[in-house]
Amino acid sequence: MASDTPDIRLTGLTKVYGDVVAVADIDLEVERGEFFTMLGPSGSGKTTTLRMIAGFEDPTSGSIELAGADVGRTPPYDRAVNTVFQDYALFPHMSVGENVAYGMRVARVGKRERARRRDEALKMVRLAEYGDRKPAELSGGQRQRVALARAIVNQPEVLLLDEPLGALDLKLREQMQVELKAIQRDVGITFVYVTHDQDEALTMSDRIAVFNQGRIEQVSTPVELYERPATAFVAGFVGVSNLLERDGRRFTIRPEKVRRLEPGAPPGDLLTESGTVSDIAYAGMVTRYRVELERGGHLQMVTQNVEGAPGDPESERGEEVLVGWRPEHAVAVSGKKLTEEESE
Ligand code: ADP
Ligand code: MG
Numbered sequence: 001m002a003s004d005t006p007d008i009r010l011t012g013l014t015k016v017y018g019d020v021v022a023v024a025d026i027d028l029e030v031e032r033g034e035f036f037t038m039l040g041p042s043g044s045g046k047t048t049t050l051r052m053i054a055g056f057e058d059p060t061s062g063s064i065e066l067a068g069a070d071v072g073r074t075p076p077y078d079r080a081v082n083t084v085f086q087d088y089a090l091f092p093h094m095s096v097g098e099n100v101a102y103g104m105r106v107a108r109v110g111k112r113e114r115a116r117r118r119d120e121a122l123k124m125v126r127l128a129e130y131g132d133r134k135p136a137e138l139s140g141g142q143r144q145r146v147a148l149a150r151a152i153v154n155q156p157e158v159l160l161l162d163e164p165l166g167a168l169d170l171k172l173r174e175q176m177q178v179e180l181k182a183i184q185r186d187v188g189i190t191f192v193y194v195t196h197d198q199d200e201a202l203t204m205s206d207r208i209a210v211f212n213q214g215r216i217e218q219v220s221t222p223v224e225l226y227e228r229p230a231t232a233f234v235a236g237f238v239g240v241s242n243l244l245e246r247d248g249r250r251f252t253i254r255p256e257k258v259r260r261l262e263p264g265a266p267p268g269d270l271l272t273e274s275g276t277v278s279d280i281a282y283a284g285m286v287t288r289y290r291v292e293l294e295r296g297g298h299l300q301m302v303t304q305n306v307e308g309a310p311g312d313p314e315s316e317r318g319e320e321v322l323v324g325w326r327p328e329h330a331v332a333v334s335g336k337k338l339t340e341e342e343s344e
Contacts, residue, residue, distance in 0.1 A: 005068040007032040007158060007190045008053060013062035015048050022048040024214035025062070030158075030192060032067075035184050037193045039201040040211030041237065046194045049211075050160050053192065054083050067157060080157035084147050084164050090135040097122065097131035100149045121149040124187055126179070141172045141179075148183065158190045165200070177203050198238045202226060210234050217335070226254070231335035243333070244297045250333055255288065257329040258301040261322040270324030275299070277321055280313040287313065291323055299323065 006029040015023040023045040030036045038046045051057040053064060055076035064071050071079055090099050101118040109117070122128050125145035135143055144164060151159055165173045165180075181204045184191045195201055201208050202222040209219045210233070218230040229235035232243055235252040242253050261272060278298070279290035282305075289301045301323060 005032075006030055006065075007034070007067055008192065009063075009065040009068075010049070010053075011063045011065075013049065013052065013064065014060045015045075015052060015057065016060045021214050023052070023059075026214075026216050028209060028216065028219065030190060033188050033190055035181065035191045035193065035204060035206045037195060037201045037205040037208045038211055039195055039198060039208050039238070041196055044211035045214040046196075046211050047162055050083070050162055050192065050194055053158075054081055054160055055079050081160060082151040082154050082156040082158075083160045083162065084151050085162055090143060090146055090150075092135055094134075095131065096127065096133050096135065096138070096146050099135065099146055100131075100153055103150065103154055117153050117155075121153040124152060124183060125149045139172075140168050141176050144168065144176060145179070148180070152183075152187055152189065156189060158192060160192050160194075162194045163196070164193075165195075173200070174203075180204065202238070210237060212237075228331055229333055232333045233335050235331070235333050240300050242299050244293075244299070244330075246295070251330045252333050253299065253325050253330050255300040255302040258291075258299055258323050258325050260289075260301065260303070261324050263320070263322050265322070267324055269326065271327055271330065272322055272324040274320065274322050277316050277319045280316055282309060282313050289316075291321060293323075 008028070008030040010026055010028040013023055013026045013028075014021070026049065038049060040046055048057060052059050055071065055074065059072075066079060066081065091102065094102065097118055100121055101114050104114045104117060118131070119128070122131055125148050127142060127145055127149065130138065130142065135146065138146065147164070165176050168176060177200055193204065202225070205222055207219060207221055208225050210217045210225070212233050218225060218234050220228075225234065225238055229238060229252060232241070232250065232252070235241050235243065240255050242255060242258075244251060244253070259270075261267065261270070273293050273295055275291040275293040275298075277289055278292045281288045284305070286302045286304055289303070290298055291301055292298050
């Protein structure tokens with residue numbers, strides 16, 4: 001097989017339930033060994049897409065290729081794909097090691113081989129010392145890693161993960177994001193990761209597809225997605241939207257690219273506008289400002305609290321300010337206008 005064959009290729013993939021179009025004619029290629037993320041709000045079609053790749057759901061139309069072969073007629077258990085769900089579904093009465101080895105026992109893998117692969121998988125997820133424990137004796141993050149080991153042990157080409165960290169609290173989730181990424185790098189398996197959390201997607205992924213109402217709005221690297229959002233929807237969903245319309249063009253500027261200038265200061269190569277501070281929120285590391293612009297619209301601006309906390313934030317409300325940004329940081333976007341709620 002040529003190495004430039006994508007690991008997963010979706011062509012015109014569509015799924016309709018009654019009068020709901022869950023997935024609408026998507027085309028997508030995932031490369032071998034990639035950490036690929038499907039990002040989008042609830043109901044945008046991520047899980048349905050994942051379930052069709054796994055074979056749990058038949059497409060209404062379109063095709064799915066795995067490693068270059070059409071799997072339209074291949075049942076789930078014959079696809080070189082494994083799925084990790086959010087509710088890890090570990091057997092409570094079995095030890096961690098037994099849980100990991102269970103699938104191999106069912107598949108009648110020999111005892112020696114079973115033990116070897118089990119130990120290797122537990123080592124991969126950094127649970128080598130935990131094989132004899134019961135799931136109840138583990139933390140949430142450790143249980144998630146057991147679920148991961150149980151999938152890795154089958155040596156799939158592709159691992160599908162549907163919001164696997166959704167049940168964990170924020171601190172643990174952030175820690176697991178780093179670990180998951182490291183594990184993926186170690187095992188070299190292609191990961192297709194579903195999340196609605198933009199920070200998670202940006203932190204972990206090689207590439208991200210942004211889903212909206214069953215369609216894909218943009219596929220690109222995290223940097224590209226954040227710095228050059230293609231549509232108003234992407235700009236607003238990945239980060240703060242900061243959408244402005246000027247001279248019939250619509251563009252977006254990230255809050256950290258907007259600076260506050262001294263009134264009357266020479267703008268240099270910055271584009272500037274004047275406005276009024278309407279809201280200030282001190283958030284520890286940063287302070288966020290909302291500025292109502294004279295020419296219409298508003299911008300969020302964020303400043304690092306390098307010198308410590310700002311003075312009394314309340315005193316700045318209503319202050320007239322000059323804000324500026326570099327021309328290249330104003331990114332033209334297409335797509336329908338966001339609703340007031342989406343643009344907050
Ligand atoms: P996501 O995972 O992005 O939250 P889903 O793929 O679960 O989105 O759902 C996409 C759309 O398809 C939603 O409108 C959902 O209600 C609908 N849907 C998903 N599964 C079914 C089903 N089995 N029957 C009917 N509608 C479904
Ligand atoms: Mg889902």
